[in-house]
Amino acid sequence: MGKGxxxxxxxxxxxxxxxxxxxxxxxxxxIETKISIDTKANPK
Structure with a gap:
């Protein structure tokens, strides 16, 4: 019982x-993937 x-x-x-x-x-x-920094809110 050991390394081997x-x-x-x-x-x-x-x-x-x-x-x-x-x-x-x-x-x-x-956390970056959850928030997704690169996507911005698109105003209508």
Whole structure:
């Protein structure tokens, strides 16, 4: 149980892989994309 073990978190970190023990951290959408700065209000 350690760096060489494929099934442990430490082993996943050592190999640089992801799985059940070490899921990928999903990036949160940035504030700029929510507000959408480049779109302007169109007056009628």
């Amino acid at each position: 073990d494929k099934k442990t978190k430490r082993g996943k970190i050592n190999r640089g892989t992801f799985g059940v023990r070490r899921p990928r951290v999903k990036k949160k959408p940035s």
